[in-house]
Amino acid sequence: MIRPLSIRRRNALKAIVATLPALAIGRAFAQDKPATVRIGYQKSSTLITVLKTRGTLEQKLAPLGVKVSWHEFASGLPLLEALNVGSVDVSADVADTVPVFALAAGANLTYLAQEAPSPTAQAIVVKADSPIRSVADLKGKRVGFAKAAGVHYLLIAALEKSGLSFKDIQPAYLAPADGRAAFERDAIDAWVVWDPFLSAVQRQAKVRVLADGTNLAQYQRYYLASTPFAQARPDVIKVIYDALADSGKWVKQSPKDAAALLxxxxxxxxxxxxQANGRRSYDVRLVQPERLQEQQAIADTFTREGLLPRKVNATAVPVWKPVL
Structure with missing residues (x-):
């Protein structure tokens, strides 16, 4: 009587053991194929804001069994830091300077997409009655801007063109909201900012533009993903890329509808x-190695100014490409 029971137990144990590899593989597969994509964005992330507001990604990713969670950040650098440590999987557009800082910190990032240049969508402004008449007049002055943002590079490029260096000004690292407040109460002498914050201050206050990015900084914004996520879910990345490209076309073709939504x-x-959208290209395109040359120029400039801890090869980075 006992023997058959032992056989049954042995058989049951064998069956359980036999299922363990399959269960382990199943768990690994689930871990390797995340069912949620966590998207980080900023208030100025136009195309992602359009997709979020319209629920586009939720609809397009549902057939893949993938959900979307949204995470807002005050600026691009904390966003990419979150991407690097695994708190988010995909980054909405960040200025062309931000990836350079992230790469210098050893971030494991994949370039997902790039927006064509929009040089006039960022500028150095002063109040209309300011005695500062040119970029050269910024010497010794307190200038507010977001650290590592595209305006950071614009400021350095403009200073160098005027015969100054970054050390000739007093930098005040301020997020857009804090920068606007400091600018209004004269806590800073000049403010370097991008759209839509630039358009807002131009329309709501009396300001003058000392310089925008024309012939100084192309202002190509980048979309990035954590490399592990890009490798695990290329299907999700493809859906996001296509949705961004379609959204960019819609914003440019339907400016009033886009403005009403945003x-x-x-x-x-x-x-x-x-007005702000009119100065942005919103032309979402794949990243090509030859289009990363300004990334290297930005990296070299920041290294020369002592703002990066080490040299960066900004063109030797993982770039996502759709599988044809």
Whole structure:
């Protein structure tokens, strides 16, 4: 009587043991194929804001069994830091300077997409009655801007063109909201900022533009993903890329509709949003090695100014490409 029971137990144990590799593989597969994509973005992330507001990605990713979670950041550098440590999987557009800082810190990032240049979408502004008449007049002055943002490079490039260096000004690292407040109360002498914040201050206050990015900084914004996620879910990356490209076309082809959608989200009037969008290309394209040359120029400039801890090869980075 006992023997058959022992046989049954042995058989049951064998069956359980036999299932363990399959269970382990199943768990590994689930871990390797995350069912949620965590997207980090900023308030100025136009195309991602359009997709988020319209629920586009939720709809397009549902057939893949993938959900979306949204995470807002005040600026690009903390966003990419979160991407690097695994707190988010995909980054909405960040200025062309931000990946350089992330790479210098050893971030494991994959370039997902790039927006064509929008040099006039960022500028150095002063109040209309300011005695500062040119970039050269910024010597010794307190200048506010977001650290590692595209405006950081624009400021350095503009200073160098005027015969100055970054050490000739007093930098005040401020997020856009804090920069606007400091600018209004004269805590800074000049403010370097990008759209839609630039358009907002131009329309709501009396300011002068000392210089924008024309012939100084191309201002190509980048979308990035953590390399592990890009490798695990290329299907999700493809859906996001296509949605971004379609969204960019819609914003440019339907400027008033886009402004009406974005205005309440950004807390701005529609005319300001439309002006800001008019200066951005929103031309989403694949990243090509030859289009990363300014990334290297940015890296070299920041290294020379002592702002990066080490030299960066900004063109030797993982670049996502769709499988044809």
């Amino acid at each position: 205005a309440p989200v950004w807390g701005l009037d529609e005319a300001t949003v439309e």
